[in-house]
Amino acid sequence: MGRATLKDVAEAAGVHPSTASRALNPATRSVVSAKTAARVLAAAQRLEYQPHLLARSLRTNRTMTVGMVIPDVENPLFGPIIAGVEERLANDGFSLLITNTQQPSDEDVEAVVRTLIDRRVDGLIMATAHRQDPVIQELVDESVAVVLVNRTTEGIPVGAVLGDDHAGIGLAINHLVELGHRRIGHVAGPATLSTGFARRQSFVAWMQGAGLDPTAIEEADWYQVDPGYRAASSLLDRNPDLQAIVAANDLIALGCYRAAAERGRRVGESISITGYNDVPFMEFVQPALTSVRIPYRRLGVEAAGLLLSVLTGPTEDRRAVSLRLPPTLAVRASTSAPG
Amino acid sequence: MGRATLKDVAEAAGVHPSTASRALNPATRSVVSAKTAARVLAAAQRLEYQPHLLARSLRTNRTMTVGMVIPDVENPLFGPIIAGVEERLANDGFSLLITNTQQPSDEDVEAVVRTLIDRRVDGLIMATAHRQDPVIQELVDESVAVVLVNRTTEGIPVGAVLGDDHAGIGLAINHLVELGHRRIGHVAGPATLSTGFARRQSFVAWMQGAGLDPTAIEEADWYQVDPGYRAASSLLDRNPDLQAIVAANDLIALGCYRAAAERGRRVGESISITGYNDVPFMEFVQPALTSVRIPYRRLGVEAAGLLLSVLTGPTEDRRAVSLRLPPTLAVRASTSAPG
C-alpha cells in the first residue's frame, strides 16, 4: 500500500521534502530544475508513492470531497442522479460522500449535514430541499458551497439543477389534448415540495391555455402508491366523467390505476393516465405507463458540474445559477383516444 | 462553523491543549480531575468546538469512514443495501464513501478501490465480487478490512453477507411442486457470479431431491431483460412442454414473460414463472410476479456490522465469517396450478 512518504521519496532522490513536493505537483514543478524533477518523479514511481490525502487536506484546507444528501436511497429516482454526480466528480478527482435520511425531518437533515461538514467536504449537493427549507437557508448563510438537485426551495439564492416541470406537464397535457381529451384531472404531489407545487401550477396554466377547466385537482400527501390511490379515489368520485388524469409521479399514477379499476374504468381504454419521472419498470406495468421522462443522470452530471464550477471557479462568482433540463414523453398504453 | 480549535478551548479553560484533549475524550477523561474536565467541557460547549476530523485522523490513523463499491447504483437492488449499511455505520459514528462503477471491469474496480484506499477508509464493503476475483484477492493479501455483500467469491478467506440462495431456490421449487408442476426449467444468471452459479446448482439439487428432471436449463449472460428473453426463448424452444420456469432474477423473469407470450403461453395460466430478488414494482407487472424476497436492508446492516466488528473488535479475530440470511417467498399471480 501507499506506505512510502514524501520524505522517503525526497531521501531517495537526494533532495529536501519540500523540493520533492514541488516536483510532484504539476503546478509548482516549473520552479524546480528539470533534472531534479525527473529524479524525484522517478523515485516516486519506484517507491510507489501515494500522497497522504488527509495530511494534504489538513494543510490545504481542501478535501476534494463533496457530500450528497439523499432523502431516500431506496427511491429508484436517485440511482441515476447519484451515478451522474459520481461520474462528473470522479472526472475532476473528487469523491462523493453520500448520506441517506429515511423520511427526513429538518432535524435529520441538519444532523447529516453536520457530519458532512465535520468531515470537511468542500461542497454539498442536496436532494432534500423543501419549498421552505431552514437547513438550506442556514447553509447559504454560512456560505458553504451548495447546489440543489431535483427539487428546489423558495427565496434563497442557491444554485439548482431541476427537471423542467412546466415543460413536462405541458408534454403530458398536450399529448392528452391531442388524443381528444377535454375533461382532465390532476393528482398533485405534496405542496411542500417544489415539484408537487410547480407541477400543480403548471397543470392549471396549461389547462387554461388550452381553454379547459383546470379545477379537477386532488393532492396526494406523499409520492407513494397509497396516497395516490386515496387522492385519485376522491378525485374520481367528485368528477365521475373525467377522461384522463395527469399524475404528479409514477407511484401516484399506479395508485390512480387502482382507483380507476375499482370504479370499473379500464386504464388506457375508458380512462387515460400519465405518470411522471418514468422510473424503471413502468414499461412492464399493466398497462404500460405513459410517463414524462426526466434526464436524471444528466441532472446529476449538471449538478456536480455546477458545484465544481463554484468550487474551482473564480471566487465569488457564486451567482445562484439554476438549470432546468427538458423532459421528454414516453408514450405507452396507458393513454389512448377517449371512447 | 467549527472554527474553534482545541487550542482555543484549552486557552478558554486555562489548561494545556493536551489536557483539553484528554478531557474531551470520554475514554481518557478519567485521567483528568473532575473539576478541570468540567471546565474544559463547558468551554468546548461555549465555543461550539468541533474537532477537526482530518487532523485527528492524521494522528490516529483512523478515519471512521468505510468505502463501498457498487457495480451499478441504478440497480434498485442496492438502494436498500446502501440504506442498511449507512444506518448501521452511522450508529457507530462511521461515514460511508460510496463509489459506483458502471459495468465494472476488474480494472475499474481496482481503480475505485485505489481512490478509496487513498482516502484512507478504515474498511471496504464490496458488492462487486465475482467468483474469481483478483481484486478482492489483492485486498485480502494486503490485509485491508473487507466484507462482501450480496455476492461472494471463491477460495478467498473473506467475510460475506449473502442471501441464502439454496433456501431461496428451494422456496420457489417447492412452491411450484406443491402447485403440481413437474416439468420445471431454469433460466440461470451468469455463471461468473456467485449468485448465478449457486442458484443454478441449487436448482439442480432441489429438482433431483424432488425426483424431477433438472436438465432444462439455459443461462442468460447478464441479469437483464433481453438476455433473459433470449435464454428463455431457446429454453422454451428446446422444451416446449415446460410447465414452469424458475428465473434467476426478476429482470430475467420479465424476459421470460416476453418469450412465453410470443409462444402463446399465458403467464400465470398455461405457464408459471418465478422471479428472484423481488425488486420494487414486481407487484405491478402483469401478471404480478411471484418472487423470492431477500432482506436486502438487513444484508446491508449485517455487512456493516460484520465490518465494524472486524474494525473495532479484538485484532486478528478476523475469521472470515459468512452470513446467509433466509429469504421468503412473495406469492403472486405469475404462478398457478398447471392446467
Place this chain on the structure above:
DNA sequence: GGTCGCATGACAAACGTTTGCTGAGCCGTG
C-alpha cells in the same frame, strides 16, 4: 518527619503535507 507513590497536568513530538522565506551559486552586464 522523611520518603514513597500517586494523581494531575504540562511539554513536546509526531502524523505527512504545503508554502513563504532565505540564501547559495551562477551568469551576465556595466
Place this chain on the structure above:
DNA sequence: CACGGCTCAGCAAACGTTTGTCATGCGACC
C-alpha cells in the same frame, strides 16, 4: 572586477490533533 538579478533548493513553520514522558505537588504511610 564588482554587482545585480535570477534560478534553484533548503529551512522551518504550520495545519489540529493525540499521546508518551516528565515534572510538580499532595497525601499517606512507616
